[in-house]
Amino acid sequence: NPAHRDRLAFMRICSGRFTRGMSVYHSRLGKEIKLAQPQQFMAQERNIIEEAYPGDIIGLFDPGIFNIGDTLSEGNNQLKYEGIPIFPAEHFARVMASDSMKRKQFVKGIEQLSEEGAIQVFKQPDSGAETLIIGAVGVLQFEVLEHRLKHEYGVDLRIQQLSYKLARWIEDEAIDPKKLNLTSSTMIVEDKLGRKVLLFENDWSVRWAEEKNNNLGLLEIAK
Template sequence: DRNKVAESIAIEGLDDPKLAEHVPAHLLEKLLEEVEMARELLPKLDPQAVLEGHMTPIWFGSAINSFGVKELMDGIGAYGPEPQVQTAQPRKIAPEEKKVTGFVFKVQANMDPKHRDRVAFVRMASGHFKRGMKLTHVRTKKPMAISNPVLFLASDRELAEEAWAGDIIGIPNHGQLRIGDTLTEGEALRVSGIPSFAPELLQGVRAGDPMKAKHLEKALMQFAEEGAAKVFKPSIGSGFIVGVVGALQFEVLASRIEMEYGLPVRFDNSQFTSARWVSGDKQALDKFTETNKQHIAYDHDGDIVYLTRLQWDIDRVERDYPDLKLTATKEMMV
C-alpha cells in the first residue's frame, strides 16, 4: 500500500538481535565485517586535527532515502571550522571585517524547470549582508542590487534577510555571475584559489537531430558555466568534446539536456584521453597551436586546451616546447 507510512524501528547497536529480523543474513554479515574494518583501520576523530585541516571526518549514509542526513548536518555544525581568512588578490579577507565580501563557488541552472532560472551560490567571506544591498561585481565593475537572495535547505528555499561570514546564499541571476566571481562593497578584490580540474574522461557529443546543433551548443555552454562538465570545441571539425571526472556524469548530463532542453543527445568514444590547459609566450603559443592543430581545442572561456591521447603526447610537448606550460588545473579567477 503506497499510502502507508513506513514504520521506524529502533536498533540498539550492532549486537541488537532485532537486526537479524530485518537484515538478510548475508548483508548483515557484510555490514558487521565492514563496520569492524572501518573502526579498526580509520583513525579516531580528533576535532582539533579537523580544525587544523589535517583530518576529514567521514559520515556514512544515503541521501536518496534520507538515512544519515541529519547526522551529517549536525556533525558539520559540531566539527566544522569557523570562517577562516580568505585568500584573495591583492590582499586576504578576514571574516571579522565590517565590509561585505563574498564569492561564487557554484552555479546551478534550471533548478525550477518552469522558470529557466540560474542561481549562483555565494559564500560570504566577511561583513554583515542585508537583503537589498548593492554590491560591486568586481569582474564587470558593475553594481548589483541583491534584492531576492535565497537560503536553501534540501528542497525548501526562503528569502535571506541577512547573512554573515561563513553563510551561503543563493543569488538568482541571468548569467552575470560565474564561478570565481567576487562581490564586494566597492573594493577591487578577487578571491583566488578556486581550481578547475582537468577531466579524466572525454567523449564526443552530438544532438540526435543534426538541425539542433545550435541548441546543443547553448545547453553545453550552460553546463560548462555551472562547472557540471568541461566542454571543449576542437579547432578542426565540428562538434564538441565533453570532459567529466566520473562516468556517471555522462548519463546525468544526457538526462538533464533532454529534460531541460528537450534535446536527445548521443555520447561517442573520443580518441582523446585527457586535456591540459596551455599557457606561455604568445609567439610560442601561436607556433604550438599551428603545428598541433589536430590536438587543439578551446574551453568555454576561450582558453587553449591541448587534448592528448597518451602520456607520450604530454612528454613530447614538455620536451619540444620548454617555453610553454601544460597544467591539469586552471585557476577559476575571473
C-alpha cells in the same frame, strides 16, 4: 525542481553584512551589480530574506553572470579570492545534438552545465558549436549531461567516446599550436574562453610535445 524555471547561484557570506538589494562589485566582470531576490531554503521551501551574516549561505537569482569561485565585495573593497581549483578532465567525448534543429537548446544547456562546473567544454578551431568536445572527471558525468539535456532542454545527444586522457593548456598564448611538433594523435582545441589546449592520449605524448618544442610550457590547470 520542475516548479521553478529560474536559476540560482549559491553564495557564502564571508564577512560583513548582506542586505537585500545591495550593490556589490563583481570581480570577474569588473562592474557593480545589484543583488536582488536573495533566498534561503528549508527542505522544498524557499523564502526571501532581508539580511544575512558571515557563515550564511544564500541563493541569488542568476541571469547567467555567476561562475563557481566568483568574488563579490562591497564598496571600494574590490577583493578577489583565489579561484577554486578545477580537477583536470580525464575522460573526453565528442558531443552533438541528435536533432540539428535543437542547436540553440543544445548550446544553452552545455553552457549552463559548464558554468556549474559539471563539465569542461572544448571546440576544435574553425568548427561550429554543433559539435563540441566535452571533458569530465568521471564517465558518470556524461550520463548526467545526457539526462539533464534531455529532461531540462528537450535535447537528445549523440556521444562518441574519445581516447584522450590528458588536457594541457598552452602557457604562451602567442604560440601557434599548428606549428608545434606533436604526435599524430594529439588534438588541438580551444576552451570556452578561447585559450589553446592540447589533448593527449597518454603521458608519452605529453613528454614528446615538451621535448620536441623549445620554450613550450604546458599547464595542467588553466590560470
